[in-house]
Each structure stands twice: as structure tokens, then as C-alpha cells.
Amino acid sequence: MATRNRTPLYRKYRDALRNVRVTSPSSHHHGGASSSGSGGGPVIELVNASLLHSNRSYTPLSTEDPSNSSNRGAVTVGLPPAWVDISEEISANTQRIRSKMSELFKAHSQALMPSFGDGREHQHAVEVLTQEITDLLKISEKRLQKLSASGSSEDSNVKKNVQRSLATDLQKLSMELRKKQSAYLKRLRQQKEDGLDLEMNLNGSRSEQEYDDFDDIGFSDQNVSKLKKREAFTREREREIEQVVESVNDLAQIMKDLSVLVIDQGTIVDRIDYNIQNVSSSVEEGFKQLEKAERTQRKGGMVMCATVLVILCFVMLVLLILKTILF
Amino acid sequence: MVVVSVARDYVGRMLQDISGMKVLVLDSQTVSIVSVVYSQSELLQKEVFLVELLDSLSKEPMAHLKAIYFVRPTSENIQHLRRQLANPRFGEYHLFFSNILKTTQIQVLADSDEQEVVQQVQEFYADFCAIDPYHFTLNVKLNHIYMLPTVVEPHSSQIFCDRAVDGISALFLALKRRPVIRYQRTSDIAKRIAQEIAKLMYEHESGLFDFRRTEISPLLLIVDRRDDPVTPLLNQWTYQAMVHELLDIQDNKVDLRSVGKVPKDQQEVVLSSEQDAFFKANMYENFGDLGMNIKRMVDEFQQVSKSNQNIQTIEDMAKFVDNYPEYRKMHGNVSKHVTLVTEMSRIVEERKLMLVSQVEQELACNGGQVAAFEAVTNLLNDESVSDVDCLRLVMLYALRYEKESPVQLMQLFNKLASRSAKYKSGIVQFLLKQAGVDKRTGDLYGNRDLLSLARNMARGLKGVENVYTQHQPLLVQTMENITKGRLRDVDYPFVGNHFQQGRPSDVVIFIVGGTTFEEARAVAMNNAANTGTRFILGGPAILNSNRFLKDLEEAQRIARSSSGI
Numbered sequence: 001m002a003t004r005n006r007t008p009l010y011r012k013y014r015d016a017l018r019n020v021r022v023t024s025p026s027s028h029h030h031g032g033a034s035s036s037g038s039g040g041g042p043v044i045e046l047v048n049a050s051l052l053h054s055n056r057s058y059t060p061l062s063t064e065d066p067s068n069s070s071n072r073g074a075v076t077v078g079l080p081p082a083w084v085d086i087s088e089e090i091s092a093n094t095q096r097i098r099s100k101m102s103e104l105f106k107a108h109s110q111a112l113m114p115s116f117g118d119g120r121e122h123q124h125a126v127e128v129l130t131q132e133i134t135d136l137l138k139i140s141e142k143r144l145q146k147l148s149a150s151g152s153s154e155d156s157n158v159k160k161n162v163q164r165s166l167a168t169d170l171q172k173l174s175m176e177l178r179k180k181q182s183a184y185l186k187r188l189r190q191q192k193e194d195g196l197d198l199e200m201n202l203n204g205s206r207s208e209q210e211y212d213d214f215d216d217i218g219f220s221d222q223n224v225s226k227l228k229k230r231e232a233f234t235r236e237r238e239r240e241i242e243q244v245v246e247s248v249n250d251l252a253q254i255m256k257d258l259s260v261l262v263i264d265q266g267t268i269v270d271r272i273d274y275n276i277q278n279v280s281s282s283v284e285e286g287f288k289q290l291e292k293a294e295r296t297q298r299k300g301g302m303v304m305c306a307t308v309l310v311i312l313c314f315v316m317l318v319l320l321i322l323k324t325i326l327f
Numbered sequence: 328m329v330v331v332s333v334a335r336d337y338v339g340r341m342l343q344d345i346s347g348m349k350v351l352v353l354d355s356q357t358v359s360i361v362s363v364v365y366s367q368s369e370l371l372q373k374e375v376f377l378v379e380l381l382d383s384l385s386k387e388p389m390a391h392l393k394a395i396y397f398v399r400p401t402s403e404n405i406q407h408l409r410r411q412l413a414n415p416r417f418g419e420y421h422l423f424f425s426n427i428l429k430t431t432q433i434q435v436l437a438d439s440d441e442q443e444v445v446q447q448v449q450e451f452y453a454d455f456c457a458i459d460p461y462h463f464t465l466n467v468k469l470n471h472i473y474m475l476p477t478v479v480e481p482h483s484s485q486i487f488c489d490r491a492v493d494g495i496s497a498l499f500l501a502l503k504r505r506p507v508i509r510y511q512r513t514s515d516i517a518k519r520i521a522q523e524i525a526k527l528m529y530e531h532e533s534g535l536f537d538f539r540r541t542e543i544s545p546l547l548l549i550v551d552r553r554d555d556p557v558t559p560l561l562n563q564w565t566y567q568a569m570v571h572e573l574l575d576i577q578d579n580k581v582d583l584r585s586v587g588k589v590p591k592d593q594q595e596v597v598l599s600s601e602q603d604a605f606f607k608a609n610m611y612e613n614f615g616d617l618g619m620n621i622k623r624m625v626d627e628f629q630q631v632s633k634s635n636q637n638i639q640t641i642e643d644m645a646k647f648v649d650n651y652p653e654y655r656k657m658h659g660n661v662s663k664h665v666t667l668v669t670e671m672s673r674i675v676e677e678r679k680l681m682l683v684s685q686v687e688q689e690l691a692c693n694g695g696q697v698a699a700f701e702a703v704t705n706l707l708n709d710e711s712v713s714d715v716d717c718l719r720l721v722m723l724y725a726l727r728y729e730k731e732s733p734v735q736l737m738q739l740f741n742k743l744a745s746r747s748a749k750y751k752s753g754i755v756q757f758l759l760k761q762a763g764v765d766k767r768t769g770d771l772y773g774n775r776d777l778l779s780l781a782r783n784m785a786r787g788l789k790g791v792e793n794v795y796t797q798h799q800p801l802l803v804q805t806m807e808n809i810t811k812g813r814l815r816d817v818d819y820p821f822v823g824n825h826f827q828q829g830r831p832s833d834v835v836i837f838i839v840g841g842t843t844f845e846e847a848r849a850v851a852m853n854n855a856a857n858t859g860t861r862f863i864l865g866g867p868a869i870l871n872s873n874r875f876l877k878d879l880e881e882a883q884r885i886a887r888s889s890s891g892i
Binding site for chain 2: 001002003004005006007009010013014017018021080081084155157158161162164165168171175259262263264265266267268269270271272273274275276283
């Protein structure tokens with residue numbers, strides 16, 4: 001895979017030509033523009049940078065030569081459209097979701113580990129994290145709907161594509177989350193069943209012993225309290241499972257909403273040339289419609305005008321005739 | 328190295344180093360080049376949110392986007408670029424060219440870049456359309472030019488040659504090799520292209536092509552389509568070739584709009600061996616086996632959809648939602664292949680292609696002139712056989728029995744002309760003039776020397792598995808000769824004084840005038856069998872019989888009008 005970098009040669013020619021241009025008097029206005037731009041340039045660049053180059057550290061005083069950056073400042077006076085903020089926010093959210101997810105998986109494995117102490121705090125952590133992630137997903141999805149296409153054709157295309165890419169990200173995340181969660185759920189259920197079996201066995205053998213010891217006493221206080229505890233424990237587990245199921249359902253809803261936006265891979269929609277064709281044909285179509293509308297509008301106005309004039313003429317004629325007849 | 332992955336790597340490298348929101352600007356050729364190897368969703372992953380064509384850019388300023396241009400270094404493209412650099416719309420410009428830039432072109436660009444928006448200028452040699460791992464095309468529109476002598480249309484002929492040279496040299500740059508070059512002696516155009524490539528690789532840009540020397544240089548063989556005019560005239564019965572023959576594949580896409588009553592999302596479908604596992608497994612299967620495999624796929628799908636129907640518990644639901652994207656993809660794929668096969672079997676039925684193809688294969692593979700004449704006459708009398716199929720039958724007969732039975736050939740010509748006025752103009756004679764027995768180098772019918780005659784007899788005795796796919800393109804023989812080191816220097820001379828030492832392990836065969844999917848299949852089969860030599864096949868276009876006949880007609884028209892003057 002050979003490549004050849006022609007940038008140095010290009011730079012050489014460009015610099016040579018710039019020197020020619022600077023010495024020639026005709027380029028005077030050009031120099032003026034760049035010097036006036038240098039005042040506002042860096043500030044605008046800074047704003048730009050904070051919005052766009054989030055993953056690239058920005059140095060206000062870059063090592064590039066100053067005339068270059070000031071020139072670029074003059075060019076990039078147009079700030080990015082407002083929807084960029086939304087997309088930035090969503091991608092920040094996905095980042096947060098990602099980090100939360102890894103925390104959650106750790107918590108899952110801890111919660112499932114048999115421990116001597118009360119595993120409750122782990123389980124609590126799992127609950128909280130799950131809730132947080134689901135909320136984040138929901139919020140991001142809501143914001144995504146706001147990115148719906150509007151404005152000029154080109155811009156709306158960009159927006160649509162941004163929306164698609166974010167939707168794909170979100171879908172992937174929610175899929176991953178659901179998979180892990182159902183795995184967790186399964187393990188939890190299994191543990192519950194195992195636990196019950198174990199308890200039954202223990203109960204059985206011990207109660208026999210107890211029967212041997214205290215022939216006709218029946219349930220001891222100790223036993224009753226144990227039983228209650230166990231019941232509470234099972235109820236707790238039940239609640240957890242319900243919660244997880246609920247969040248699975250939530251995720252399913254999100255999935256359904258997102259799947260409208262996500263591109264099916266391997267289909268014609270996923271072809272680059274198909275998308276270009278579509279865009280150009282829809283732009284053409286729009287242009288035609290506009291022309292047609294203009295034509296009909298103009299035609300309508302003209303026809304209206306003419307009819308009014310003709311009617312007026314007629315009325316005037318009648319008046320004139322009446323006038324000559326009557327007077 | 329396979330051509331698809333090389334092209335993919337180029338595109339990937341273009342996009343990966345530039346952070347932030349990007350717009351990709353392509354020209355009409357690079358759109359196909361990028362589209363066959365990269366998908367829209369992959370572009371989105373690389374933060375490319377807009378794709379535009381160089382010549383239809385709007386004026387709207389979008390300074391928050393960085394522009395990546397990937398265009399061919401043609402003079403029109405440079406002019407477009409010059410205008411766009413003078414009034415920049417985007418924040419940054421990264422220029423990638425698919426081939427070698429001239430110094431003057433760089434100067435022109437530098438001159439127009441007054442605001443210094445261009446960040447880099449690079450040459451990335453992805454100047455070919457990688458259809459399959461071992462098959463590429465250059466998508467040349469005016470493909471008929473190769474049949475005309477240079478003096479008839481010197482300008483178009485130069486453009487044609489330049490495109491071929493560009494495409495082939497880019498492929499070798501991408502593979503990082505410098506080949507030894509051979510060409511088919513009897514073809515002027517093959518010789519010309521071979522010499523121009525040699526000049527480029529060993530003189531003008533010898534520094535660029537000076538790669539680490541390997542033991543054995545790869546081989547570039549340039550042959551002429553007219554050496555094997557039979558293959559593009561035959562009906563095809565393996566999946567990919569058949570779809571191309573009956574429905575036309577363009578850049579791995581099939582347009583089904585003319586078919587009627589297809590759902591809206593299936594009006595255009597993608598047939599790519601890279602993205603579609605079922606297609607990859609079946610693209611070289613014959614029609615019968617394909618039918619069986621499709622039935623199996625439909626059965627599997629029914630199983631899945633049945634299990635999706637009875638959702639009772641929450642768990643079922645969760646499972647369904649998990650598998651839903653997979654399910655949808657499968658659904659689209661199943662209906663795509665079923666639509667294609669249904670449509671093709673309708674055409675086969677309608678045009679009686681089973682009957683026609685049997686005679687075609689007899690004509691192409693076995694002797695027996697009397698029986699062949701009878702069969703062709705019978706089909707010419709049959710009203711339900713389409714005119715195009717008749718023309719092809721007569722052409723195949725003419726190519727085979729040109730010298731043996733001129734009288735009967737005349738009878739067939741007359742019959743054809745009386746059947747359809749369109750074919751009075753002597754297109755079959757034009758074909759014979761272009762690709763007759765006197766012009767051909769290779770032993771197309773395997774009847775020139777005793778050895779191949781004997782081999783043919785042996786095959787005849789053994790019997791064939793499938794009557795419809797018994798034909799083997801001439802290319803198979805050529806490949807065999809290359810792997811065995813038997814390709815004759817007299818017929819396929821070397822260019823310059825760079826000769827082959829030992830057997831080459833990589834061979835690129837370029838067919839001037841276009842490749843067929845039947846040949847691509849032969850190449851893929853050969854590579855899969857792992858004989859130690861790997862072949863890559865390419866040409867200016869991918870032919871089916873329609874395209875071949877159209878090129879022939881076009882060339883005939885021009886030849887006639889130029890001789891008239």
C-alpha cells in the first residue's frame with residue numbers, strides 16, 4: 001500500500017507564490033483583511049475549538065505561523081450551527097454511559113459473588129447504577145429526537161447523518177447493557193433457586209434434629225425469626241428481579257425508537273453512492289418544485305391582475321355608455 | 328494481498344488521522360471505488376457526516392466541517408478544485424488523489440490556495456473498483472474503443488489507454504510491486520498499453536516503483552477480449568454471473584425497478600461478497616444448487632420467525648428484542664435472494680434459456696458441425712426464442728465454423744436477417760473481422776494441435792457433470808500455462824529486457840475489452856485450489872452479452888462512418 005506525500009512540494013510552491021503575491025501591489029486588500037481578522041480570529045477560533053475539537057487539546061498560540069492561523073480565523077467566522085451543542089451533549093452522555101457501564105459490570109460480578117457479609121450494598125450499587133444508565137439512555141434518546149432534520153438541505157443532511165451515527169452508538173450501548181443485564185438476571189434467579197434448595201435441605205435436617213431434642217415444643221422463637229428473615233430476603237430478591245425486568249422493558253422501548261434511525265448494514269441504504277444519489281435527486285426535486293411554485297404563483301398573480309383590469313374596463317365602458325346615453 | 332482489502336485500507340487511512348466532523352468529496356469515478364469497499368455506516372463511525380460530489384457542490388459555507396477530497400487527478404477535477412479553493416467553504420482541506428499528480432497540477436492548486444486552507448496533498452493509489460477479492464474493474468464507459476484502430480479516434484483511444492495504464496499502475500503501487508510485463512502479440516491495443524505501462528514504471532516514475540526487490544517479480548499479462556469472444560456470448564448458470572447476464576450488476580448493485588411488484592426497499596439491492604455471507608457462499612454455485620440452498624435458508628428463516636411468534640413470557644420478549652436486529656437483517660437478505668432467483672427463473676422460462684443454452688454450450692465445447700447447424704436452424708425457426716438469443720447462436724456458430732462451412736453460414740445469416748431487420752447490417756461479419764480465427768492467438772476451441780485435441784477427446788469420453796456449465800473460458804488454459812511455465816514467448820512477448828525468472832507467485836491478468844464473471848469465477852476457483860500462483864483479474868468493464876453486443880455495434884457504427892468519409 002504505497003502512498004506518496006506531496007504536501008512538502010505543495011507548500012514549497014504555495015510559499016513561493018505567496019511571496020510573489022505579497023510583493024505585488026494588487027494583493028494589498030488581502031493583507032488588510034488578514035490583519036483585521038487577526039484581532040477577532042483567535043477568539044472565534046477558541047469558541048470553535050471548545051465546541052468541536054473536544055478530543056484535541058487546543059493551544060491558542062499554536063506553532064503554526066501566525067498569518068496562517070489569522071487567515072483561517074477570517075474564514076471560519078461562521079460559528080457551527082446550534083444543533084452541534086446537542087450532538088456534543090449526546091456524545092458526552094454516551095461517554096458517561098460507557099464508564100458507568102464498566103462500573104456496573106464490576107458491581108454485577110461483586111453482587112453475584114458469594115460473600116460472608118451482607119451483599120446488600122453491592123446489590124444496591126447495581127440498582128443505582130442501572131437506574132442511572134437507563135435514565136441517561138432515555139435522556140440521550142429524547143435529545144436525539146430533537147435533532148430532527150430542518151433548515152437548509154445540506155445542513156439537514158449533515159444533521160441526519162450525525163443523528164444516525166449517534167443512534168447507532170446508543171443502540172449498541174443499550175444492546176450491550178441488556179445482554180449483561182439478562183445474564184445477571186439469570187444468575188440471580190439461579191442463585192435464588194439454589195438458595196431455596198439449600199435452605200430447604202438445611203431446614204429439613206435441622207428440624208429433625210430439633211424434633212429429636214425438644215420433642216413436642218414445635219417451632220422455637222429462634223426458628224420463627226429465621227423463617228421471617230428468609231422470607232424478607234426472598235421478597236428482596238423478588239423486588240430486585242422485578243426492577244431489572246422493568247429496566248429491560250425500558251430498554252426495549254428505547255431500542256424500538258432507535259431502530260428507525262439506525263442504518264441496516266449490508267442493505268442499499270448503507271451504500272455511499274445510493275445516499276449521494278438520493279440527496280442529489282431530492283435536491284433537484286425540491287428545486288423543480290420551487291420553480292413550479294414560483295411559476296404558478298406568478299401566473300396566478302398575472303391572471304388575477306388581468307381579470308381585474310378587464311372587469312374594470314368593462315365597468316368603465318358601461319359607465320361611459322350610460323353617461324353618453326343618459327346625459 | 329487482495330484488492331478489496333487494499334482499497335479499504337486506503338480509505339480507512341484517509342479518514343482516521345483527521346479528527347472532528349468531516350465531509351467527503353468524491354468524483355463520479357471515486358464514488359464507485361469507495362462505495363464498493365466502504366459502507367455509509369462505516370463512514371459515520373469515522374465521523375464523516377456528509378458525502379458530496381465534486382461537480383455538484385452547493386455554495387453553502389460549512390466552516391465547522393473538514394473537507395477530505397478523494398478524486399482522480401484529471402484536468403477537469405483540478406479545475407473544479409481550483410475554483411473551490413479560491414472560495415473555501417470548509418474549515419480545512421485535505422486533498423487525496425487516486426493517482427500520480429503532475430507537477431503542473433500541484434502548481435495550479437497551490438496558486439489558487441490564496442487563503443492557505445489546504446492542510447495536505449497526498450497520493451493514495453486506490454484507482455480501481457474492487458468488486459471481489461480477486462476481481463477489479465475500471466468502469467470505463469467508452470469500452471468499444473479497443474476494437475477500433477488508433478487512427479480512427481486518436482483522442483478517445485488515448486483516453487482509453489491512459490485509464491488502463493492508470494488503473495494497472497495504481498494496482499501495482501497498492502500492492503507495492505513492480506511487475507514484468509507481457510502482452511498478447513496479435514493485439515495492437517494490448518501492446519500499446521503494455522509499453523506505456525513499462526515506460527511509466529521503468530522510466531518516468533522508476534523511483535516510485537522501486538520497492539524492496541523480491542526474488543521473483545510478479546507478472547502482468549495484458550490480453551485482448553477478442554481472443555476469447557465466446558465467453559461473453561454465453562448464457563451463464565452460476566449465481567453471480569447469471570445475475571449479471573440477466574439483470575445486470577453495476578458496482579455490486581442490482582437495479583430491480585424494471586421487474587415490477589417488488590417492495591420499495593428491494594428496488595435496488597446490494598450483492599457484495601464482503602457483506603453478504605449467503606452470497607459469498609453461493610456466488611459460484613450453479614442455479615440448481617443455488618435453488619436448494621435458498622430453500623434451506625428460507626426454511627431456517629421460517630423456524631426463526633416461528634419462534635418469534637409465540638412470545639409469552641418476559642424472557643421470550645427480552646430474547647426477541649435481543650435478536651430483533653439480526654432477525655430484520657435476515658428477513659431483508661432472504662427476501663432479496665428469493666426475489667432475484669424468482670425473477671431469474673421467470674426470465675429463463677420466458678426465453679427458453681435452458682434449450683438455448685444447451686445448444687450454446689455444444690457450440691462452444693464440442694465438435695459436430697452438422698448436428699450444430701441443425702440445432703441452430705431449429706432454434707431460429709422457433710418463434711418463442713428471442714432475437715438476441717438467435718443472434719448470439721449465429722455468432723457462436725460463425726466463430727466456430729467460420730472456415731469449415733461458409734455456405735451454411737450464409738444460410739444462417741439470411742435466416743437471421745429475415746427474422747429481424749435489425750441484424751441485416753452484418754454485425755456477425757464484423758465480429759468475425761474483429762475476432763475471427765486469423766486474429767486469435769490462443770487455442771480457443773482446443774483444436775489446433777494434436778495434444779489438445781486428444782485432451783478434448785478424453786474429456787468427451789469422461790462425460791460432463793452439467794451440460795450448462797461445461798464451458799471453460801480460454802483464461803483457464805492461460806492460467807494453467809502460466810503456472811506450469813508454458814506460456815510461449817512468441818505469442819506473449821515481454822516488454823523491454825525485464826524477463827521472468829522462475830514461476831511467478833502473483834499474476835495480474837488485464838483483459839482489454841472487459842472481463843466476465845465466468846472468468847472471475849475461474850480465477851477465484853484457481854486461487855482457492857492454492858496452486859502456488861495467485862491471480863488477480865481486471866479489465867476496463869465487466870461484460871455480459873448485452874454489453875458485449877452493444878460495444879460491438881458501437882464500434883461497427885464508428886468504423887463504418889469513418890470508412891465512409
